[in-house]
Amino acid sequence: MYKSEQLAKQIRHLIENGTLKAHEKLPSLREQVQISGFSLITVMNAYQELESRGLIYAREKSGYYVSNTIVDVELARPLIVSLNSKVEINSLVFQYLKSIQGEHIVPLGSAFPSQDLVFSKKLTQIMGQIARNKKSYDAIDNLPPGNLFLRKLIAQRYCMQGIPTDADDIVITSGCMDALNLSLQAIACPGDYIVLQQNIFYGALQAAERLGLKVVTIPEHPQHGFDLEAFEHILKTYPVKVCWLMLNAHNPIGFTVNEEIKLKIAELLHQYQVHLIEDDVYEEMYFGQQKPLPMKYYDQNNLVLHCSSFSKTLGAAFRVGWVYAGKYSQHIQHLQLMSTISVNALLQNALVDFISNYHYEKHLRILRKSLQQNKLQFYRYIESHLPKGCKLHYYPGGYFLWLKLPESVSSMQVYEQLIQQNIGISPGQLFNVSEQKSQCLRLNCSFEWNEQFQQAVDTLLHSIGTFEAT
Amino acid sequence: MYKSEQLAKQIRHLIENGTLKAHEKLPSLREQVQISGFSLITVMNAYQELESRGLIYAREKSGYYVSNTIVDVELARPLIVSLNSKVEINSLVFQYLKSIQGEHIVPLGSAFPSQDLVFSKKLTQIMGQIARNKKSYDAIDNLPPGNLFLRKLIAQRYCMQGIPTDADDIVITSGCMDALNLSLQAIACPGDYIVLQQNIFYGALQAAERLGLKVVTIPEHPQHGFDLEAFEHILKTYPVKVCWLMLNAHNPIGFTVNEEIKLKIAELLHQYQVHLIEDDVYEEMYFGQQKPLPMKYYDQNNLVLHCSSFSKTLGAAFRVGWVYAGKYSQHIQHLQLMSTISVNALLQNALVDFISNYHYEKHLRILRKSLQQNKLQFYRYIESHLPKGCKLHYYPGGYFLWLKLPESVSSMQVYEQLIQQNIGISPGQLFNVSEQKSQCLRLNCSFEWNEQFQQAVDTLLHSIGTFEAT
Numbered sequence: 015m016y017k018s019e020q021l022a023k024q025i026r027h028l029i030e031n032g033t034l035k036a037h038e039k040l041p042s043l044r045e046q047v048q049i050s051g052f053s054l055i056t057v058m059n060a061y062q063e064l065e066s067r068g069l070i071y072a073r074e075k076s077g078y079y080v081s082n083t084i085v086d087v088e089l090a091r092p093l094i095v096s097l098n099s100k101v102e103i104n105s106l107v108f109q110y111l112k113s114i115q116g117e118h119i120v121p122l123g124s125a126f127p128s129q130d131l132v133f134s135k136k137l138t139q140i141m142g143q144i145a146r147n148k149k150s151y152d153a154i155d156n157l158p159p160g161n162l163f164l165r166k167l168i169a170q171r172y173c174m175q176g177i178p179t180d181a182d183d184i185v186i187t188s189g190c191m192d193a194l195n196l197s198l199q200a201i202a203c204p205g206d207y208i209v210l211q212q213n214i215f216y217g218a219l220q221a222a223e224r225l226g227l228k229v230v231t232i233p234e235h236p237q238h239g240f241d242l243e244a245f246e247h248i249l250k251t252y253p254v255k256v257c258w259l260m261l262n263a264h265n266p267i268g269f270t271v272n273e274e275i276k277l278k279i280a281e282l283l284h285q286y287q288v289h290l291i292e293d294d295v296y297e298e299m300y301f302g303q304q305k306p307l308p309m310k311y312y313d314q315n316n317l318v319l320h321c322s323s324f325s326k327t328l329g330a331a332f333r334v335g336w337v338y339a340g341k342y343s344q345h346i347q348h349l350q351l352m353s354t355i356s357v358n359a360l361l362q363n364a365l366v367d368f369i370s371n372y373h374y375e376k377h378l379r380i381l382r383k384s385l386q387q388n389k390l391q392f393y394r395y396i397e398s399h400l401p402k403g404c405k406l407h408y409y410p411g412g413y414f415l416w417l418k419l420p421e422s423v424s425s426m427q428v429y430e431q432l433i434q435q436n437i438g439i440s441p442g443q444l445f446n447v448s449e450q451k452s453q454c455l456r457l458n459c460s461f462e463w464n465e466q467f468q469q470a471v472d473t474l475l476h477s478i479g480t481f482e483a484t
Numbered sequence: 485m486y487k488s489e490q491l492a493k494q495i496r497h498l499i500e501n502g503t504l505k506a507h508e509k510l511p512s513l514r515e516q517v518q519i520s521g522f523s524l525i526t527v528m529n530a531y532q533e534l535e536s537r538g539l540i541y542a543r544e545k546s547g548y549y550v551s552n553t554i555v556d557v558e559l560a561r562p563l564i565v566s567l568n569s570k571v572e573i574n575s576l577v578f579q580y581l582k583s584i585q586g587e588h589i590v591p592l593g594s595a596f597p598s599q600d601l602v603f604s605k606k607l608t609q610i611m612g613q614i615a616r617n618k619k620s621y622d623a624i625d626n627l628p629p630g631n632l633f634l635r636k637l638i639a640q641r642y643c644m645q646g647i648p649t650d651a652d653d654i655v656i657t658s659g660c661m662d663a664l665n666l667s668l669q670a671i672a673c674p675g676d677y678i679v680l681q682q683n684i685f686y687g688a689l690q691a692a693e694r695l696g697l698k699v700v701t702i703p704e705h706p707q708h709g710f711d712l713e714a715f716e717h718i719l720k721t722y723p724v725k726v727c728w729l730m731l732n733a734h735n736p737i738g739f740t741v742n743e744e745i746k747l748k749i750a751e752l753l754h755q756y757q758v759h760l761i762e763d764d765v766y767e768e769m770y771f772g773q774q775k776p777l778p779m780k781y782y783d784q785n786n787l788v789l790h791c792s793s794f795s796k797t798l799g800a801a802f803r804v805g806w807v808y809a810g811k812y813s814q815h816i817q818h819l820q821l822m823s824t825i826s827v828n829a830l831l832q833n834a835l836v837d838f839i840s841n842y843h844y845e846k847h848l849r850i851l852r853k854s855l856q857q858n859k860l861q862f863y864r865y866i867e868s869h870l871p872k873g874c875k876l877h878y879y880p881g882g883y884f885l886w887l888k889l890p891e892s893v894s895s896m897q898v899y900e901q902l903i904q905q906n907i908g909i910s911p912g913q914l915f916n917v918s919e920q921k922s923q924c925l926r927l928n929c930s931f932e933w934n935e936q937f938q939q940a941v942d943t944l945l946h947s948i949g950t951f952e953a954t
Contacts, residue, residue: 356801
């Protein structure tokens, strides 16, 4: 046993037998050197070991404290994910995104909705008209926080959901990813704790990594999507600064968390004074009568920064999003002026025209209907041809199906085999850093069902069957 | 005297009397604790004090070393700028940019060229045409590294300057600021040393701050713009990782560095294996027959990342730039996928049409001619009405004039007084963190001379005269 492990074990014993109490400050590194007789390096390694196991936590410029739990995180549900494997995740995502780029690949793995559905002829007509008008290119009016009229229209849409909003609460960004990143930068500092869902859009992991945050992941609840108990446990245990969650038409799995749970999440955020960065980029892609409420609706304390975009509903090439920044507006604008500076003026002006003339609402109604039809068609076909041991998750919203493979089959293997045949799928590992091997994969079902897709799905299901048999 | 100062003084003495030699490793923190009998905190503070004075430098995971100089940086020309005042710089820039936003402000302080000059009717016609075409919005073809045809056209322009370039060397970005930021992130890590010019586009300082870099500034050479001697001194003294320089139509001062000096800079970069992020956003705004060569031309070792944009020549609202990334292309694309994801497809497609049909070259010829005329008109008027003690710097390129005020006048005071009268100017402090008070200001002279500008300039000159008299 290394010296540091020896020391870690000693301290752990003191925590477990109650000698060191929850939130009690540990001796400083120097003090511990004197107490234990070990070297500074050994003490540091021991503290890091205990921290990575969730038994102690660090407060900036203050030192180490005992966590509010003696449960070893290896056994408990919430896991601290060591982000040491970060570079591989990035290259994995990158290679993957590169591999499915290209017109010859069947886009079951794509993150983008079918261009046939999101393309709006009306919007392109408006673009065509205003593109000839010099006024449409004015830079000044479109500097951060962005075009005033567009912000007013976005604010109105929040108001219609019962969320009091002013144009000045909104900051226009270069897509939702930009909004999420800027929000996280405004809230969190290196070393802060962030809560992420165990399966999550890979951009969240990359953003946390880039900012040097400590990531605590929360597992999905098998029934409700969101595990309140685990969430509360995490907030009790760690000095969490911020969460980044997706609760409507969750990517990659697809669930939408119910209102009761959202209300309780809001209460917990308030109780622990934790900020939430809410990724709600699929908010318009609900199938029912009622648009699901965002967490922003339950936010009484300016703790929620709600991020969304037009890129999912009008085309990924658009790159116009926004954040409900509230009192963080100034800070986020600062950060914008240091990065993208502003969002293209013409696009902002075109959206003003498009939305204010009710074209957007009409577009969304048709889009939702078509998405539902297409997704159902994929679902029915796959469900009725499902190989033994598979489980297909269908949720009424978004355009993804989440397919759980039999225990013995790795989604990465299936991906590797299919990409050889020019079929793209999204292996679950892209969305989950804590699993070495994933049995899940995400299928994009926004496309109109046709022979090409049926063949691709047949190939996929056959491939799963082959792996299962071996 | 604090204990740490006492220790710092002792070590400094050892360096100055030659006991500790250049590049010799200092005792580790722990060793120094034992040697000196001081506490760890005292030793750390002493080392930091010596580091901030340039007497020692840190190497990651290795420790502290003696710098190659016994000259105290307080006396020598190159200065280490402590970036502790960083937040103020950001808010200053932010407040300033906000204050000159608005149509009622005379835009002498603007960073953007006159919209009358950069607006291209032809480009808007193209936009109008292709905006109606569904193909123009395709997301996949425009993901990082960006539209292939646009990258080919940009590569061709490099080739025409004698710089061998392949489409794959280029990455399209959301403007030049985005290109610069991505490049810096790809090259530098927190704690690395960066060389910046003493007067520089404020974005460079903000980017360095955001990444936690140690900034060494190099003063402008009164004759040549760039001080080679100081540059070599810095590279000798500090373990510099990267430089961020602007050498063509420098913002804010305006000079273009000659080819002889550029060649020597390249040699020094090679000798010390230091990367250069080259901000060349004004590259097209030369007034002579020959486009000034970028540092990329002299780069034999893939050390230069050349960044530029269409935003200065076609309108600030455009937000399309690029970086000659070479072997850093993959890394920069990774970073893009974590931030803006991609650049609007329509804009990329419109630029392909515009450039490939030679409209861009024609547009640039007219733009350059008009800029030269306008700038000359401003120059002649101001020069012939210059208050006593002022010095006006005119350089044949770009659209800024750099005005040095008399010793007793602060540019911030002038700015404060003028903004009350709805006239915007750029006080020198925005571009120079090391000066507490700046006597310089930047004037945007891209506009067609008219009565409004004459009145604004008269008010400015009168205001300077008033301050001078008091």
